[in-house]
């Protein structure tokens with residue numbers, strides 16, 4: 134399998150749903166099925182936070198959600214846990230600045246998708262050099278989902294990255310919803326990634342569909 138092309142990566146990033154057991158009040162499997170029916174283009178299993186599952190339970194939920202993604206041909210990305218990603222033979226991993234260095238992770242995962250979080254131009258440039266396929270930039274708007282989120286930067290952070298010639302596929306993250314998704318795309322992002330706008334929606338399928346429309 135070869136590395137994902139930049140164009141294919143941009144398509145996959147359109148509506149990038151991220152979820153773990155901590156983020157939703159309903160069964161994660163049901164939420165994922167409905168989100169896929171609504172049109173998400175990529176999924177990330179992010180089991181993180183105070184009451185996150187660990188060990189066997191974390192592996193089991195990952196396996197269950199991966200099977201749903203495989204059934205619907207949606208790539209399955211694992212957050213932080215590179216060993217779990219390899220164990221599950223996931224389609225890729227997403228790492229933050231405090232995780233293993235991206236160049237080491239690239240060596241471990243071969244041609245799988247590698248996403249890196251970047252909050253500054255320097256972090257973005259470093260991620261490109263170290264072999265990332267996309268960068269997650271944010272938080273764009275204020276979010277309650279990530280306890281230690283940095284200060285929201287607004288869409289201008291993505292705009293400034295593009296102006297400085299960062300042309301790697303970019304997905305915005307942080308407090309993104311149907312009302313503000315358009316601004317994120319207009320700033321130069323290839324897609325939006327969301328947790329609560331889908332996880333906590335009254336109608337998960339409809340929310341995913343509206344988010345997709347907002348990125349068109």
Ligand SMILES: Cc1ncsc1CCOP(=O)(O)O
Pocket residue numbers: 271272275276277278279282306307308309326327328329330
């Ligand atoms: C993982 C992460 N990284 C920056 S903000 C954030 C949380 C995004 O969650 P939400 O879409 O609910 O604001």
Ligand SMILES: C=C1C=NC(C)=NC1=N
Pocket residue numbers: 149151177179212227229248249250268269270304306326
């Ligand atoms: C922190 C993150 C930033 N961006 C993405 C896409 N995922 C993450 N977990």
Ligand SMILES: [Mg+2]
Pocket residue numbers: 212213227228229230231232
């Ligand atoms: Mg991380």
